[in-house]
Amino acid sequence: MIEPYDADRAALVSAQTALRAECAGLAALQTALATPEQLGHSFSAAVALIAECAGRVVVGGIGKSGHIGRKIQATLASTGTPAMFVHPAEAAHGDLGMIDAKDILLLFSHSGETSELAALLEHAARHALPVIGVTSSPNSTLARASTLSLCLPRAREACPMGLAPTTSTMMQLALGDALAIALLERRGFTADDFGAFHPGGRLGALLRPVCRLMHEGEALPLGTPDMPLSAVIMEITRKAFGCIGIVDEHGILIGLVSDGDLRPALTRDLNTTRAADIMNPVPITTRPNVLAQEAVRVMNERKKPITSLFVLDEDSRPIGIVHLHDLLRAGIA
Structure with a gap:
């Protein structure tokens, strides 16, 4: 047949x-x-x-x-x-x-x-x-x-x-x-050279350095180790990045308090509990010349989602912050 x-x-x-x-x-x-x-x-x-x-x-x-x-x-x-x-x-x-x-x-x-x-x-x-x-x-x-x-x-x-x-x-x-x-x-x-020749579209966005997407100056949510929890909550709410960077007297980043760190601490006294008591002392950060695609990779590879990254200078002082929403708007994430 x-x-x-x-x-x-x-x-x-x-x-x-x-x-x-x-x-x-x-x-x-x-x-x-x-x-x-x-x-x-x-x-x-x-x-x-x-x-x-x-x-x-x-x-x-x-x-x-x-x-x-x-x-x-x-x-x-x-x-x-x-x-x-x-x-x-x-x-x-x-x-x-x-x-x-x-x-x-x-x-x-x-x-x-x-x-x-x-x-x-x-x-x-x-x-x-x-x-x-x-x-x-x-x-x-x-x-x-x-x-x-x-x-x-x-x-x-x-x-x-x-x-x-x-x-x-x-x-x-x-x-x-x-x-x-x-x-x-x-x-x-280099990748920087490639980015200079491809400024448009998603490829151009991926090759943009973090410093071109970050928020700076007064927009940064920053506090001190002795800041009471009530003030920490206010600063996180006011700046709307879902976190606050904790700096020492020299302006060096020594920790971070995120929304996730706050929730289990809300049962404590908000006026006597300090930022240093609940902060993460080894936050994930980035540098100004790191490509946006690398920042996305860093955010995505963690078991606990990261939505914001502080951008540090060579002395570990925060000079900016980049949020996942910034990357989404730029067509990267």
């Missing part, structure tokens, strides 16, 4: 076959990078060439390679390597004027025979601009015209007909990302 066609199962089998093909391509790329005579030497040389470039990386490609090129250009630019995309077809109609004498060309073409790249290659040759070509054909026009050729290993396309660019574009993308990350690390690019 012939089993009925199962469309759902067929879709899953097709998807897994495609992923296996692309994983095989990535594995072949990893092996080539680990082998100096295949891709290792040329990749290292490309990283050095781009790192020493006084201008920008001009990325180009047509079709699917062009889409990959646009993504790589964006990744390079956002991780500290100045880059722009020039469409090869537009280059021959005036956009060559965008390319400076200090720039480097990074061109993508699976076959290496993309005719639209001719204008870019001729311009590079005329002005002695370095060209890094990414192709799967080591004997192609692009490979021969390049200062450095990054030749991808041959791999089967995920497309069952072997026609639609799938595995090959995945490998181009992975190699471009590898270039960007190698350059990022070579430049010593």
